[in-house]
Amino acid sequence: MRTSxxxxxxxxxxxxxxxxxxxxxxxxxxGRIVARSDRRVHRNDGPAHVLAAVLEEVRALxxxxxxxxxxxxxxxxxxxxxxxxxxxxxxxxxRNVPLGPRLERALGLPVVVENDARSATWGxxxxxxxGGGSDLICIVVGTGVGGGxxxxxxxxGGSVHAAGxxxxxxxxxxxxxxxxxxxxxxxAYVSGWAIGQxxxxxxxxxxxxxxxxxxxxxxxxxxxxxxxxxAARAGDRFSIDLMDATGIWLGAGVVALxxxxxxxxxxxxxxxxxxxxxxxxxxxxxxxxxxQPPAARAVRIGRGKxxxxxxxxxxxxxARDRAATRRPKASGRRASGG
Amino acid sequence: MRTSxxxxxxxxxxxxxxxxxxxxxxxxxxGRIVARSDRRVHRNDGPAHVLAAVLEEVRALxxxxxxxxxxxxxxxxxxxxxxxxxxxxxxxxxRNVPLGPRLERALGLPVVVENDARSATWGxxxxxxxGGGSDLICIVVGTGVGGGxxxxxxxxGGSVHAAGxxxxxxxxxxxxxxxxxxxxxxxAYVSGWAIGQxxxxxxxxxxxxxxxxxxxxxxxxxxxxxxxxxAARAGDRFSIDLMDATGIWLGAGVVALxxxxxxxxxxxxxxxxxxxxxxxxxxxxxxxxxxQPPAARAVRIGRGKxxxxxxxxxxxxxARDRAATRRPKASGRRASGG
Numbered sequence: 001m002r003t004s005x006x007x008x009x010x011x012x013x014x015x016x017x018x019x020x021x022x023x024x025x026x027x028x029x030x031g032r033i034v035a036r037s038d039r040r041v042h043r044n045d046g047p048a049h050v051l052a053a054v055l056e057e058v059r060a061l062x063x064x065x066x067x068x069x070x071x072x073x074x075x076x077x078x079x080x081x082x083x084x085x086x087x088x089x090x091x092x093x094x095r096n097v098p099l100g101p102r103l104e105r106a107l108g109l110p111v112v113v114e115n116d117a118r119s120a121t122w123g124x125x126x127x128x129x130x131g132g133g134s135d136l137i138c139i140v141v142g143t144g145v146g147g148g149x150x151x152x153x154x155x156x157g158g159s160v161h162a163a164g165x166x167x168x169x170x171x172x173x174x175x176x177x178x179x180x181x182x183x184x185x186x187x188a189y190v191s192g193w194a195i196g197q198x199x200x201x202x203x204x205x206x207x208x209x210x211x212x213x214x215x216x217x218x219x220x221x222x223x224x225x226x227x228x229x230x231a232a233r234a235g236d237r238f239s240i241d242l243m244d245a246t247g248i249w250l251g252a253g254v255v256a257l258x259x260x261x262x263x264x265x266x267x268x269x270x271x272x273x274x275x276x277x278x279x280x281x282x283x284x285x286x287x288x289x290x291x292q293p294p295a296a297r298a299v300r301i302g303r304g305k306x307x308x309x310x311x312x313x314x315x316x317x318x319a320r321d322r323a324a325t326r327r328p329k330a331s332g333r334r335a336s337g338g
Numbered sequence: 339m340r341t342s343x344x345x346x347x348x349x350x351x352x353x354x355x356x357x358x359x360x361x362x363x364x365x366x367x368x369g370r371i372v373a374r375s376d377r378r379v380h381r382n383d384g385p386a387h388v389l390a391a392v393l394e395e396v397r398a399l400x401x402x403x404x405x406x407x408x409x410x411x412x413x414x415x416x417x418x419x420x421x422x423x424x425x426x427x428x429x430x431x432x433r434n435v436p437l438g439p440r441l442e443r444a445l446g447l448p449v450v451v452e453n454d455a456r457s458a459t460w461g462x463x464x465x466x467x468x469g470g471g472s473d474l475i476c477i478v479v480g481t482g483v484g485g486g487x488x489x490x491x492x493x494x495g496g497s498v499h500a501a502g503x504x505x506x507x508x509x510x511x512x513x514x515x516x517x518x519x520x521x522x523x524x525x526a527y528v529s530g531w532a533i534g535q536x537x538x539x540x541x542x543x544x545x546x547x548x549x550x551x552x553x554x555x556x557x558x559x560x561x562x563x564x565x566x567x568x569a570a571r572a573g574d575r576f577s578i579d580l581m582d583a584t585g586i587w588l589g590a591g592v593v594a595l596x597x598x599x600x601x602x603x604x605x606x607x608x609x610x611x612x613x614x615x616x617x618x619x620x621x622x623x624x625x626x627x628x629x630q631p632p633a634a635r636a637v638r639i640g641r642g643k644x645x646x647x648x649x650x651x652x653x654x655x656x657a658r659d660r661a662a663t664r665r666p667k668a669s670g671r672r673a674s675g676g
Contacts, residue, residue, distance in 0.1 A: 078632065087632075133497060134497055135496070135497060149598075149599075151489055151490075151494065152489075152490075152492070154490070156489065156599070157600075158473070158599060158600025158601065158633065158636075159471060159472055159473060159600055159601060159602035159633075159636045159637070160600060160632050160633065160635075160636040161600070162600040162630060162632045162633040162636070163598065163599055163600035163633075164598065164600075165597040165598060165600075165630055165633070166597075166598055168593075168594070168597040168598075168629075168630055169507070169594035169597060169598055170509055170590040170591065170593050170594045170628075171508055171509070171510075171511050171594075172509075172510055172511050173509050173510050173527075173586065173587055173590035174586070174590075180630060181627060181628050181629070181630075181631070182593055182597075182628040182629065183628070184590065248511065248512070249511055252508040252511035252512075252522065253508065255506075255508055255520055256506070256507035256508045256509075256594070257598070259503040259504075259506040259507060259520075260487075260501065260502065260503060260504055260506075260507055260595070260598070261487075261494070261496060261501055262495075262496025262497050262498060262499070262500040262501035262502075262503075263496065263497060264497035289519060290508075290519050290520040290521070291506075291519070291520070292500060292503055292506055292518060292519075293519070294416065294425075294498050294500045295496070295497075295498065295500040295501075295503070297498075298496075298497045298498040298500070299497070
């Protein structure tokens with residue numbers, strides 16, 4: 001553990017709660033993770049079990065945890081950050097869990113709760129790929145597709161804190177059924193679940209072409225996005241075609257975002273992009289060819305720099321931001337009380 | 339002309355330069371147009387002719403013009419508002435016209451130049467349908483599709499002042515060719531030019547079904563969006579179907595915007611919406627059915643309140659905003675000079 005060398009280290013906790021893993025980290029004043037610990041959880045474990053796992057991972061960070069001034073929690077969920085409530089986490093199967101207040105009591109620290117993709121966006125903006133520029137769009141292509149928008153240096157919340165759902169842009173009106181009420185969403189084409197679904201359909205429609213992909217996992221029903229990207233990396237033409245189509249759809253979505261928002265940066269991350277990094281080049285080409293020329297020239301498109309740790313860094317930084325905005329108020333109160 | 343009744347009226351000029359019309363208005367401190375004058379221009383008239391027309395319309399507003407403290411100009415163009423330059427106005431066929439500096443010299447007033455859809459957005463936000471709420475999306479469906487975004491009470495510019503091109507969201511990846519480099523843009527389905535194009539194709543493919551529409555203008559090549567909306571209003575089933583399809587595509591685009599930006603308000607305007615107001619209800623239904631439930635519940639969708647005068651009000655208000663932000667600096671300079 002590095003400290004500042006001048007008295008107590010200036011640290012905040014960042015906690016990432018996903019459907020399969022809990023990760024806790026201590027983040028210093030320069031955005032570095034100075035200690036981390038994680039464990040697997042099961043999506044059916046329930047809030048109480050996951051909360052206990054979080055507390056154990058926090059303890060596992062060691063005695064420096066005592067210096068943490070606050071905690072930020074990133075959850076794969078729709079959240080109400082004012083109350084610290086997880087409103088709906090489809091993958092965790094949580095509804096209306098007062099995660100923030102519970103963790104505040106258990107940790108004895110102020111806690112900020114935020115959606116995981118928005119936390120990752122803030123992490124990349126502050127300490128990753130966002131350096132410079134006025135704004136940034138982050139697109140996290142994993143099992144689903146999440147995202148976040150930084151506009152004029154602020155994380156965009158929207159009118160009821162639901163902004164940033166870039167996975168649910170319509171890119172094919174009337175197209176494939178999404179996990180949400182809409183059809184033709186970006187997520188219904190490029191997410192991990194959608195790649196798996198499209199691949200299984202394609203193998204059933206063309207058993208000869210898809211033979212290598214099927215053989216790689218033993219059955220059609222076993223094909224998922226991981227299998228497709230592995231087979232594509234191994235040179236399987238059928239799987240490469242599936243990922244090339246993914247790139248075309250992802251490009252269509254990013255062109256739309258670039259035209260509407262004219263961002264300085266677009267950051268692509270998540271397991272699907274990590275599994276098939278060619279997507280980044282395809283998106284760059286799509287924007288160069290298809291977006292409005294001034295916006296296309298202005299934007300830089302690349303992968304995130306923090307990888308899967310962006311959530312932890314971002315969540316810790318949101319807690320730090322919150323502490324910074326609250327400090328004047330607190331000292332004001334003290335002054336008037338004295 | 340109404341004045342404040344307390345000395346000189348507090349007025350700003352709003353000027354709207356379109357491909358077929360120049361309109362000048364005097365806008366008071368409550369956002370009301372207290373005088374206006376317009377004339378037709380031709381898209382081939384060129385900047386010098388249009389500038390002369392603007393000056394005549396300003397003079398036509400009467401002696402109160404002498405009280406104007408600044409002018410805002412809305413142009414159907416990509417602009418650089420810092421330099422007051424029209425970078426590219428496809429319908430006017432202008433490129434790199436230093437409109438702001440020229441008008442400043444001619445009027446003897448500070449001049450702000452802004453894109454027309456963004457000006458309309460600001461007009462609706464300040465004095466039209468935007469009242470209350472934290473943000474607003476304005477979609478102007480005319481010959482093309484323009485728009486503007488207000489986020490946290492500010493007009494979103496983007497990294498190079500190109501934000502708000504909601505007409506160029508991909509809604510059908512690989513779909514119809516747009517006027518821009520992209521395929522499948524919202525504009526390629528719902529704009530005036532696209533409705534005309536789709537209607538002519540549909541009549542050629544189904545001459546019997548399209549007979550009434552064709553007869554209403556005398557020839558297939560004469561069919562444009564105005565003819566389609568007129569025939570639809572007169573009850574022609576073929577034209578109603580064309581407009582219903584327009585509503586489905588517009589709905590797909592608005593669902594995407596609602597999911598990404600979670601706005602408090604969506605304002606629909608422009609000639610196509612004025613010609614077939616049913617589009618508003620279709621968009622509301624599409625959002626209720628297809629958008630993420632929290633964002634769908636939060637948004638209010640309706641027509642603009644200022645109609646075709648939103649540009650003039652918005653442009654004048656941008657000039658007023660500019661004057662307000664510059665005043666403290668000027669008085670500071672005076673103080674240090676004294």
